[in-house]
Amino acid sequence: MSEPTERLREHPDNRFAAGQHLIDIHQVAQRLSAEPLQGKRMHRQETIYKHSSATIALFIFEQGANLPEHVAEGVVSVQVLQGKLRMNVQGQSNELSAGQILVLAPGVKHDASALEPSQMLLTVCLQAR
16 A cells, blocks of 8 residues: 655635635635646646536647547536637647637547647546436
8 A cells, every 4th residue: 555645735525615716716726836846747727616517627738748648528628818728629629728728528638738838738527427
């Protein structure tokens, strides 16, 4: 059995227990940017809200960072807040700049790479099984 790891943030059960959440994305991004990169990863991420099948996460990418091809079993929304990302979706390359949103249907293969330092807000709404 592995050693328990020290959490960087409060446990999600506690963070998301309230009935409403006002989130300052700029403050979250500043705090997240100050955290050390872990291992060979060139991005930082934090789930800023999770309830039932919905998750919202903020990603901070260094230039050249990537997320390998994967699939989500739900609707995915990617909103670029800063910088520029390339997302390959089922063989089609999309360059996304700040202010653009890409929405993917459930089960669509995709990857992401940062063409420059970037921030991305990800929303996933999983389908009921």
